Amino acid sequence: MEAATKIRLFPKLILSVLFCTSLIFAETADSDSLLFEKEHKLSIVGIILPHNSLKNSETLHSWPFFAFPAPAWLSNYKWQKPGKLATIKGSAVGEANFAGLGLKLDVSVELIHLLELGIQANGGTALNYGKTSTFMGVYDAEERNxxxxxxxxxxxxxxxxxxxxxxxxxxxxxxxxxxxxILKLSGEYAYSAYTGADDGEVWKAGNGNMVNGFHYKCGGTLIYMTPFKRFPMAMLAANVSGYKHAYDFAHVYKDYNPAFKTVSIVPMLSFKLNETWNGTLMAAISRDRRYEQDHYEANEELLQKQVGAEWDLRTIMCIFTRKF
Structure with missing residues (x-):
């Protein structure tokens, strides 16, 4: 009962902070200073997946690695209303990529350009590629697929x-x-659900296994603005993520340890090709579950017994982006 009460109070606390900050803003803002901006991006994403990232593919699980390019499109409509003490910002973002389609609506309050509090709503659907890759669906523990x-x-x-x-x-x-x-610290507390899944069922709608429930992510990004024209920025991000309640998973996944905390470290380097094309090179390294069995059939990871943790290189990405 106490945990449920805290969950109900958390959204009210965030909304109260945003409301109070909005009152401060209303006293200080210029009514004629509403700013609008739109941005469209075409990205070509080059992805290298090491062997450990291919275990759940029925056709690729024995490959040493897999590399492929994929296009992506993002449209971002932003607005903001500056004030002396606070700035209210909002955005609507639509995205289409090789995994599917997504939409995000965001509103936030920024205090003296240092502290930002926000709420985001999101929705999306995904595309499957046969036995090669599953991006959307519900896991059946009995059929192991x-x-x-x-x-x-x-x-x-x-x-x-x-x-x-x-x-x-x-x-x-x-x-x-x-x-x-610059050091940027961040935290997220989110609820996710899937229209085709009952509570306790594991599902996918994009990358990664999910269940209906609350999850979190917190960490920081160290940003270094270099003096080099072609390589203007280098970043190092570190985050911890996991599910708030292990009981959101059905009992059949008990050995999988749903409460496991994943640690990820992502070094990034941005580069500039010309006036219209930019790029980012990144590698995702993470501390993930280590299982009792080193080898298991494709799509059976959720049924394995976790006995420890191990560090792995999950993916390498190179993104080329053109703004419109």
Whole structure:
């Protein structure tokens, strides 16, 4: 009962903070300062998946690695209303990529350009590629496989409470073109659900296994603005993520340890090709579950017994982006 009460109070707390901040903003903002911006991006994503990231593919689970390019399109419509103490911001983002389609609606309040609190609603549907890759469907523990759903027949949806704190470390360092460093701390508390899944069932609608329930992610990103024109920024992100309640998973997944906390480290380097094309090179390294059996059949990871943790390189990505 106490845990359920805390869950109900958390959204009210966030909304109260946003409401109070909005009152501060109303006292200080210029009524004529509403700003609008739209942005469209075409991305070509090159992805390398190591062997350990292919275990759940019936056709690729024995491959040493798999590499492929894929296009993606993103449209972002943003608005903001600046104030002396606070800025209210909002956005509507639509995305289409090789995994499916998604829509995000976001509103946030930024205090003196350092602290930001926000709420986001999201929805989407995904596309499957036969036995090669499942991006949408519900896992059947008895059949040890996913029941693949057709795109637009089922949808994932949810909401996220977000917060971030920006610390400009450059003000503490000697002023130089080599000391432009920023640390951004962030936290997310989200609820996700799938129209085709009952509570306790594991499902996919994009990347990764999910269940209907609350999950979290917290961490930070160290941003270094370099003095090099072709490589303007380098970043190192570190996050911890997991599910709030292990009981959101059905009992059959008990040995899988639903309460496991995943740690991810992502180094990134941005580069500039010309005035219209930019790019990002990144690698995802994570601390994931280690199982009692080293080898198991494709699509049986959820039924394995977790006995520890191990670090793995999950993917390498190179993204080329053109803005319109």
């Amino acid at each position: 996913y029941h693949q759903d057709i795109i637009f027949t089922e949808y994932a949806y949810g909401f996220t409470y977000k917060s971030s704190l920006t610390l400009p470390l450059l003000v503490l360092l000697p002023k130089s073109k080599w000391t432009k460093i």
